[in-house]
Amino acid sequence: xxxxxxxLLFVASARSSGGFDLRSGDHGDLISLIHEQDxxxxxxxxxxxxxxxxxxxxxxxxxGDAIGAATAESAGLARAAGDLALRGPGVQITLKDAPPPxxxxxxxxxxxxxxxxxQDVQAVVNALWSGKAEAISINxxxxxxxxxxxxxxxxxxxxxxVFSPPFIISAIGSPTxxxxxxxxxxxIKIYRQYSEAVGLxxxxxxxxxxxxxxxSLPSQxxxxxxx
Numbered sequence: 001x002x003x004x005x006x007x008l009l010f011v012a013s014a015r016s017s018g019g020f021d022l023r024s025g026d027h028g029d030l031i032s033l034i035h036e037q038d039x040x041x042x043x044x045x046x047x048x049x050x051x052x053x054x055x056x057x058x059x060x061x062x063x064g065d066a067i068g069a070a071t072a073e074s075a076g077l078a079r080a081a082g083d084l085a086l087r088g089p090g091v092q093i094t095l096k097d098a099p100p101p102x103x104x105x106x107x108x109x110x111x112x113x114x115x116x117x118x119q120d121v122q123a124v125v126n127a128l129w130s131g132k133a134e135a136i137s138i139n140x141x142x143x144x145x146x147x148x149x150x151x152x153x154x155x156x157x158x159x160x161x162v163f164s165p166p167f168i169i170s171a172i173g174s175p176t177x178x179x180x181x182x183x184x185x186x187x188i189k190i191y192r193q194y195s196e197a198v199g200l201x202x203x204x205x206x207x208x209x210x211x212x213x214x215x216s217l218p219s220q221x222x223x224x225x226x227x
Contacts (some may be wrong), residue, residue, distance in 0.1 A: 019077050056115045086135040088172040090210045091179060093124055095152055095191075096121055096166035096201030101188045114198050118151030123187035124169050125149065131181030133171040135212040142215040159216055168200060 016035050098114040105111060125143065129134055137141050141158050143149070150157040171178055182188055182204060195202040 011215045015183075019054070024214065049141050085214045086172050086212050087212060088134070089171040089175055089206075090133070090170065091128075091175055091182070092171075092205055092207050092210070093169045093182070094166050094201060094203045095120060095124065095169070098195075098199035098201070101198075109198065113194060114200070115154045116167060116200065118149060119187070120191050121151075121167055121169070122149055123185060124182070127181045127185040127188060128169070128171040128178055130185075131171075131173060131178040133173040133178060137170050139168055140213070142213050144215055146204045147215075161216075170210050170212060172210050172212055173219070179204065181207070184190060 001193050077082060094117045097116055100111070100114060101109075121138065125138075138149075138156070138158055141161060141163070145159065146156075147159060152162075155162050156167060157163075190198065192202055
């Protein structure tokens with residue numbers, strides 16, 4: 001009887017002192033803690049998902065920009081190499097030999113002064129490139145930044161083909177920019193002085209729709225000399 005009484009007193013003491021009785025079903029604090037951890041875990045999961053989505057969006061944008069830049073660069077290289085036929089506004093310049101002099105050549109001049117030379121054609125081509133030409137052709141033959149332009153007498157050798165004057169030089173680009181570059185070229189100013197003096201042919205006109213074919217041969221080294 002004494003032992004039973006002692007046991008009852010122990011249990012009563014434990015409950016009155018606030019002890020936790022697992023058998024009583026009093027689990028409120030533990031359940032609240034679990035729910036709080038669940039909410040916190042769900043919040044972290046949402047944050048990770050949001051960050052992951054933003055990262056994927058950023059990577060996709062960067063990859064798209066890189067592809068776009070690479071595509072634009074590839075197209076630019078193809079144009080520079082003459083691998084694509086082009087159509088657009090631009091200018092057309094015609095150079096041709098002067099009529100031969102009647103009788104003796106005037107003092108201070110030679111017969112070569114009546115002929116269009118390699119450096120004259122090259123001066124026009126260089127000015128057109130400086131004027132941001134997108135494509136250039138001579139007598140319908142596409143040239144590139146590395147095409148070889150050579151003179152043999154009064155004929156022009158270009159990409160293995162021979163051309164006689166008149167030389168028709170076509171360029172696609174901003175007509176305003178192209179004409180400005182032509183009109184400020186020192187070498188072309190000299191040619192036009194000879195044009196006025198001996199009758200070398202010169203004309204420049206703006207064309208709203210030019211067609212320039214792709215290059216017929218691989219690019220070659222561009223050479224130019226004053227002859």
